[in-house]
Amino acid sequence: MDMRLNLPGLPDFGFKNPILTASGTFGYGVEFAPFGDLTALGGIVVKGLSLKPRPGNPMPRIAETPCGMLNAVGLQNSGVESFLKEKLPKLPWRELPVIANIYACDPGEFAELTSILAREQGIAAVEVNISCPNVKEGGILFGQDAAQAARVTEAVKRVAGDKPVIIKLSPNVTDIAAIAKAVEDAGADMISCINTLSGMGVDIRSRKPLLANVIGGLSGPAIKPVALRCVWQVCRAVTIPVIGIGGITSAEDVLEFMLVGAHAVQVGTANFIRPDFSFRLVQEFEQLVEKMGITDLEEFRGSLKL
Amino acid sequence: MNNEQCTTLKVLDNVPFGQVAGENLFFALRLERPEWKNWQPGQFVMVRPSGWAFDMLWARPFSICRVSPRDLVLFFQVVGRGTRRMAELKSGDDVLVWGPLGNGFAVEPDSPTLLLAGGIGIAPFVGYAHSHPKPWNLHMEFGHRMPLSCYPYESINEKIMGDAHLEEKPEDLTRFIELMDRRIAEHAEQNGLVLACGPTPFLKTVQHLALKHSARCQLSLETRMACGVGACLGCVTKVADDMHANGVAAGRAQVCNHGPVFWAHQVNLSEG
Numbered sequence: 001m002d003m004r005l006n007l008p009g010l011p012d013f014g015f016k017n018p019i020l021t022a023s024g025t026f027g028y029g030v031e032f033a034p035f036g037d038l039t040a041l042g043g044i045v046v047k048g049l050s051l052k053p054r055p056g057n058p059m060p061r062i063a064e065t066p067c068g069m070l071n072a073v074g075l076q077n078s079g080v081e082s083f084l085k086e087k088l089p090k091l092p093w094r095e096l097p098v099i100a101n102i103y104a105c106d107p108g109e110f111a112e113l114t115s116i117l118a119r120e121q122g123i124a125a126v127e128v129n130i131s132c133p134n135v136k137e138g139g140i141l142f143g144q145d146a147a148q149a150a151r152v153t154e155a156v157k158r159v160a161g162d163k164p165v166i167i168k169l170s171p172n173v174t175d176i177a178a179i180a181k182a183v184e185d186a187g188a189d190m191i192s193c194i195n196t197l198s199g200m201g202v203d204i205r206s207r208k209p210l211l212a213n214v215i216g217g218l219s220g221p222a223i224k225p226v227a228l229r230c231v232w233q234v235c236r237a238v239t240i241p242v243i244g245i246g247g248i249t250s251a252e253d254v255l256e257f258m259l260v261g262a263h264a265v266q267v268g269t270a271n272f273i274r275p276d277f278s279f280r281l282v283q284e285f286e287q288l289v290e291k292m293g294i295t296d297l298e299e300f301r302g303s304l305k306l
Numbered sequence: 307m308n309n310e311q312c313t314t315l316k317v318l319d320n321v322p323f324g325q326v327a328g329e330n331l332f333f334a335l336r337l338e339r340p341e342w343k344n345w346q347p348g349q350f351v352m353v354r355p356s357g358w359a360f361d362m363l364w365a366r367p368f369s370i371c372r373v374s375p376r377d378l379v380l381f382f383q384v385v386g387r388g389t390r391r392m393a394e395l396k397s398g399d400d401v402l403v404w405g406p407l408g409n410g411f412a413v414e415p416d417s418p419t420l421l422l423a424g425g426i427g428i429a430p431f432v433g434y435a436h437s438h439p440k441p442w443n444l445h446m447e448f449g450h451r452m453p454l455s456c457y458p459y460e461s462i463n464e465k466i467m468g469d470a471h472l473e474e475k476p477e478d479l480t481r482f483i484e485l486m487d488r489r490i491a492e493h494a495e496q497n498g499l500v501l502a503c504g505p506t507p508f509l510k511t512v513q514h515l516a517l518k519h520s521a522r523c524q525l526s527l528e529t530r531m532a533c534g535v536g537a538c539l540g541c542v543t544k545v546a547d548d549m550h551a552n553g554v555a556a557g558r559a560q561v562c563n564h565g566p567v568f569w570a571h572q573v574n575l576s577e578g
């Protein structure tokens with residue numbers, strides 16, 4: 001069966017199946033090549049890229065929590081140029097959409113990053129991580145303020161050329177639908193959500209926080225109900241395609257996100273359960289769709305009965 | 307090194323070693339042999355028992371202790387939730403294993419080679435001693451806090467020279483460090499090799515002594531790991547600038563795929 005979904009407003013763009021891998025959990029893709037056929041995936045979103053190399057946060061950076069994990073990796077990466085030179089050529093980008101996830105501290109830097117990526121044939125789309133502080137405007141997260149989220153979207157869109165722009169939303173907001181609407185109005189081609197939930201953990205014996213950064217992002221199956229709620233609210237607020245992210249660990253989960261309106265999903269923390277997780281999920285998803293007698297994913301999508 | 311695989315293996319047996327206050331805390335976990343083409347002592351595997359639900363998501367990293375034509379042996383100590391559950395593994399249970407991961411210890415058959423092990427850090431040296439072409443060039447000093455019967459010490463001691471040192475009082479540790487100091491100096495004089503595996507404070511001591519004597523020394527690092535394949539950036543250590551050529555981002559390298567074995571002068575162990 002054809003697993004391809006139409007993406008409204010993007011006639012020339014598509015995923016061959018709705019299962020992509022989430023930024024920061026699948027490295028640059030090449031790390032997982034020994035464990036499966038990368039081209040079987042719907043797409044790969046690479047680790048967050050910044051203009052300049054970033055050292056990231058001190059250790060410890062990760063901690064396991066019930067049904068999830070906390071991370072404060074802090075966007076360690078060797079910079080966009082190094083990615084384009086060293087990593088991208090190793091990816092089968094002709095057969096698989098490679099999506100660049102970007103991170104910056106002000107709209108100008110976001111635009112600069114995007115204009116570099118817009119020139120690259122191997123990049124299918126740009127995903128903008130707006131869960132970062134606007135250093136020039138007092139440090140509030142771009143993703144927590146509709147006006148600032150819109151400003152970043154506009155800045156990126158202006159220089160993105162024909163590359164679709166995906167804005168990745170943070171769940172750490174009062175009204176995610178309002179942010180979604182703002183970035184849609186500002187020209188976003190797609191929305192992905194959610195990024196990690198703000199959280200922390202402590203050790204009562206050492207009396208230390210589990211992460212050197214104290215606060216980190218919670219991910220994994222523990223956050224799935226929050227993610228599902230966010231995706232549902234966002235899908236009702238916008239008409240552009242939405243990619244659901246958060247706690248996906250099974251083919252049923254993928255269908256749950258589609259039922260509330262998602263066009264595709266990204267698998268994150270589950271890639272750590274086993275390195276072939278996403279490859280197996282693509283197969284399990286096809287089997288489940290067949291077993292459930294779903295003949296038209298388009299019809300199934302967003303068909304939640306209220 | 308694209309020899310890594312992810313496979314489900316059957317537990318052959320899970321044998322407790324020694325006892326601590328009447329409890330079994332150390333186990334030799336014997337698994338079916340995976341279809342690996344090759345492996346090196348010092349490399350590790352990620353292990354996740356198939357029976358685990360999603361309350362604990364991560365696999366746990368363990369050094370490859372030994373590989374024979376029939377089995378893959380890991381040696382582990384119960385220290386937390388995951389290893390406590392691994393202690394309950396029985397023959398016939400399924401375990402998901404991916405590896406062999408990372409890089410192993412240097413093997414220089416003709417160099418006098420000093421093995422320094424702290425506690426459970428002895429595990430990779432079992433395979434090292436048994437696969438070394440000239441075991442008479444090896445010498446081990448093993449520092450431990452639990453009874454010697456808890457560790458796979460005998461299987462190394464039957465192959466190579468060396469001693470075990472029980473640490474009960476602070477003076478024992480001082481004496482052990484003085485001994486390591488002398489041994490490292492001797493090996494440095496002969497342009498030998500020093501290899502160390504153990505807890506981070508132990509590695510810091512070895513690193514300090516090795517740099518003092520300009521010994522050629524490798525350390526096997528331990529950090530929390532989630533993916534084991536270089537993707538999550540959760541396991542990093544600070545490294546010297548000369549490692550940047552290998553695609554290391556901004557002063558930090560993943561222990562899982564750039565290590566776990568590093569040259570002592572290349573790593574900075576200052577972070578937790």
Ligand SMILES: Cc1cc2nc3c(=O)[nH]c(=O)nc-3n(C[C@H](O)[C@H](O)[C@H](O)COP(=O)(O)OP(=O)(O)OC[C@H]3O[C@@H](n4cnc5c(N)ncnc54)[C@H](O)[C@@H]3O)c2cc1C
Nearest residue numbers: 366367368369381382383386387388389429528529530566
């Ligand atoms: C390359 C490598 C090889 C290893 N080889 C062996 C081995 O051969 N035998 C063995 O018994 N252990 C080995 N370890 C350590 C082993 O992975 C940890 O003891 C195990 O993951 C703890 O799991 P847990 O759920 O029981 O503990 P948790 O409940 O997760 O943690 C208990 C305590 O252990 C610490 N810890 C957790 N994970 C690690 C880790 N990866 N490294 C160091 N400390 C950790 C935690 O910070 C905490 O203080 C190795 C670690 C690495 C990185």
Ligand SMILES: Cc1cc2nc3c(=O)[nH]c(=O)nc-3n(C[C@H](O)[C@H](O)[C@H](O)COP(=O)(O)O)c2cc1C
Nearest residue numbers: 022023024048071129194195219220246247268269
């Ligand atoms: C270790 C780790 C690193 C991450 N790095 C990034 C990143 O660089 N950029 C980004 O937009 N999201 C990042 N994320 C968030 C994930 O892409 C995803 O949105 C989140 O983990 C929720 O999905 P999950 O529950 O399936 O993991 C990271 C998540 C984890 C666990």
Ligand code: FES
Nearest residue numbers: 534538539541562
């Ligand atoms: S454990 Fe994930 S990068 Fe090393």
